[in-house]
Amino acid sequence: MARIAVVAGDGIGPEVVAEARKVIDAAVPGVEATEYDLGAARYHRTGEVLPDSVLTELAGHDAILLGAVGDPTVPPGVLERGLLLKLRFAFDQYVNLRPSRLWPGVASPLATVKSGEVDLVVVREGTEGLYAGAGGALHRGTPAEIATEESLNTRHGVERVVRDAFARARRRERRKVTLVHKTNVLTHAGSLWARTFEAVAAEHPDVATEYQHVDAAAMFLVTQPQRYDVVVTDNLFGDILTDIAAAVTGGIGLAASGSINPDGTYPSMFEPVHGSAPDIAGRGVADPVAAVLSGALLLDQLGHADAAARITAAVSAELAGRGPEVTLRTAEVGDRIAAQVAA
Amino acid sequence: MARIAVVAGDGIGPEVVAEARKVIDAAVPGVEATEYDLGAARYHRTGEVLPDSVLTELAGHDAILLGAVGDPTVPPGVLERGLLLKLRFAFDQYVNLRPSRLWPGVASPLATVKSGEVDLVVVREGTEGLYAGAGGALHRGTPAEIATEESLNTRHGVERVVRDAFARARRRERRKVTLVHKTNVLTHAGSLWARTFEAVAAEHPDVATEYQHVDAAAMFLVTQPQRYDVVVTDNLFGDILTDIAAAVTGGIGLAASGSINPDGTYPSMFEPVHGSAPDIAGRGVADPVAAVLSGALLLDQLGHADAAARITAAVSAELAGRGPEVTLRTAEVGDRIAAQVAA
Ligand SMILES: CC(C)[C@H](C(=O)O)[C@@H](O)C(=O)O
Ligand SMILES: CC(C)[C@H](C(=O)O)[C@@H](O)C(=O)O
Numbered sequence: 001m002a003r004i005a006v007v008a009g010d011g012i013g014p015e016v017v018a019e020a021r022k023v024i025d026a027a028v029p030g031v032e033a034t035e036y037d038l039g040a041a042r043y044h045r046t047g048e049v050l051p052d053s054v055l056t057e058l059a060g061h062d063a064i065l066l067g068a069v070g071d072p073t074v075p076p077g078v079l080e081r082g083l084l085l086k087l088r089f090a091f092d093q094y095v096n097l098r099p100s101r102l103w104p105g106v107a108s109p110l111a112t113v114k115s116g117e118v119d120l121v122v123v124r125e126g127t128e129g130l131y132a133g134a135g136g137a138l139h140r141g142t143p144a145e146i147a148t149e150e151s152l153n154t155r156h157g158v159e160r161v162v163r164d165a166f167a168r169a170r171r172r173e174r175r176k177v178t179l180v181h182k183t184n185v186l187t188h189a190g191s192l193w194a195r196t197f198e199a200v201a202a203e204h205p206d207v208a209t210e211y212q213h214v215d216a217a218a219m220f221l222v223t224q225p226q227r228y229d230v231v232v233t234d235n236l237f238g239d240i241l242t243d244i245a246a247a248v249t250g251g252i253g254l255a256a257s258g259s260i261n262p263d264g265t266y267p268s269m270f271e272p273v274h275g276s277a278p279d280i281a282g283r284g285v286a287d288p289v290a291a292v293l294s295g296a297l298l299l300d301q302l303g304h305a306d307a308a309a310r311i312t313a314a315v316s317a318e319l320a321g322r323g324p325e326v327t328l329r330t331a332e333v334g335d336r337i338a339a340q341v342a343a
Numbered sequence: 344m345a346r347i348a349v350v351a352g353d354g355i356g357p358e359v360v361a362e363a364r365k366v367i368d369a370a371v372p373g374v375e376a377t378e379y380d381l382g383a384a385r386y387h388r389t390g391e392v393l394p395d396s397v398l399t400e401l402a403g404h405d406a407i408l409l410g411a412v413g414d415p416t417v418p419p420g421v422l423e424r425g426l427l428l429k430l431r432f433a434f435d436q437y438v439n440l441r442p443s444r445l446w447p448g449v450a451s452p453l454a455t456v457k458s459g460e461v462d463l464v465v466v467r468e469g470t471e472g473l474y475a476g477a478g479g480a481l482h483r484g485t486p487a488e489i490a491t492e493e494s495l496n497t498r499h500g501v502e503r504v505v506r507d508a509f510a511r512a513r514r515r516e517r518r519k520v521t522l523v524h525k526t527n528v529l530t531h532a533g534s535l536w537a538r539t540f541e542a543v544a545a546e547h548p549d550v551a552t553e554y555q556h557v558d559a560a561a562m563f564l565v566t567q568p569q570r571y572d573v574v575v576t577d578n579l580f581g582d583i584l585t586d587i588a589a590a591v592t593g594g595i596g597l598a599a600s601g602s603i604n605p606d607g608t609y610p611s612m613f614e615p616v617h618g619s620a621p622d623i624a625g626r627g628v629a630d631p632v633a634a635v636l637s638g639a640l641l642l643d644q645l646g647h648a649d650a651a652a653r654i655t656a657a658v659s660a661e662l663a664g665r666g667p668e669v670t671l672r673t674a675e676v677g678d679r680i681a682a683q684v685a686a
Binding site: 076077080081085107108109110111112130131135136137139141142143144145146147148149150151152153154155156182183184185186187188189190191192194195214215216218219222223236239240241242243244246247248251252 | 419420423424451455473478484487493497499528530537558565585586590591594
């Protein structure tokens, strides 16, 4: 039976993770879960972000379910670089998967887009680019200060994520992949991405392709999100585009993500796109849907495609039944979805 | 009398620039204009992108009005790096100014946003960051290829554009500046931007401030564009955010921009955010409003604030009078706006 590590984290993290676990248990009884206490709370208590011993223990699991980490009192970068990105890089989670669907019953902020019309997935590179942590500063705090950030891109890293995007497109109805980059300005990395994309595309004549600059893609995600099927892009562009995609499909409260190591050498990690939302934490009003859908991605990755599909269907029913101005109770949402999944 | 250089460029560039000039002439009679033939057409004909002699001549003008350059047959980067960015960098145009207003009569794709509710300006840094052209590749075309792009940021460069943003905020009603960056991942550059922003903010106690990560800002531009007044950000983030801002306020057909050297050492350059749109070029159906508004920014920069305000008012009247599905004729739009400005 699968063994998962659970990092509930801070703020609303524990609240939404509890519901995700409820639903996972209903879908696949017997998944073994071990909780790990990581995040802002632990950092404040002990100064530790991710002890090596914990990293080793996490590596021994089949997957990781993460809620949200962080609070405004932790300096920027400490938990992001020391925990989230550390895990993505240490576990070679090179596919950062972010599906966006406009679910029946969910209103898009876009006037012209109707339920069911948007169904896209962004395959964001997860282990390279500007997230590599290559950069520095000189003369810090003086008028002569310079600060650099370097985007590192390898053929190895680009090709494997592009291949993953094409493989996913083949399993979808529209079979289309859009490459997003900024080849006209970032000419070196852009050329590597474009050439790699063309080479992989040539092996997939059954998949339609297009290229867009990141600024144009950001615009089209607002004006015509329907046009996208699979989008493959670099780490930073993916970060930005997936928040836009979430916004046009009802908000990050519904957006799930997986940081996936497709080779299975290391555990993949699944988490809602939203953060710890300290403003609403502890009140039981956070929407657990993003965490629940992240749980579905987790089960899918572990080979439980049927269970994942049942969760997705239950979420769809839950959202279709919501009124536009509903006040939700986190636990009730989880209960309803779990009941539906078990039924 | 002011002397401007006009680079009409390719595709719809000449069509929309003709209307912008009509309107400029109506607003400030006697502006002297010299045309320069640059862009894809010249590149194809002569192989030249921006001869040094032309750069020197351009430098002798009070401002530059640019239409659009490029066509799909020019390799990516050639005209962008060789012409557009070359001018921004050579003329130290460190303030890339991009106002977004939801004009009366213009429908936003956002269901919840009403005419008049969005009025923001993005102050995008124009001479640093990932646009510096620092990067390279090794083992190109082999499995061992690496490609890098470097973001270069200086206290000098950041401080001057942040100061400009605060100065602009002081001249606006809401007096608010939002810094957008990604301080939690790009910790070196992010820290420089954040510290500089705080230092300048401390000198402007009458200006409200906030900070947002770029992914959050991309989302909020879709869900609550009303919340922004002045946004200051780096070169690449500004590129992406301004296309989103344009999208939510009726599209890049209406979006003007200025690449400004506030010191006046070099000419500033004004251009629509849209490209050369080869698909509709030559048919006289391109909307010249973005070019006309760029002309207004140009006149404002040259000290003709009244003329600029008259153009803006005329554009507002033009847009308010348009039906939702109007088929426009480029020249007729220009004629109407020019007539209104002259009246
Ligand atoms: C918290 C941050 C490091 C992270 C990222 O930038 O990847 C987040 O925005 C995300 O999208 O998962
Ligand atoms: C054409 C390109 C170089 C340019 C940019 O990226 O700055 C454009 O997108 C813009 O926004 O003016």
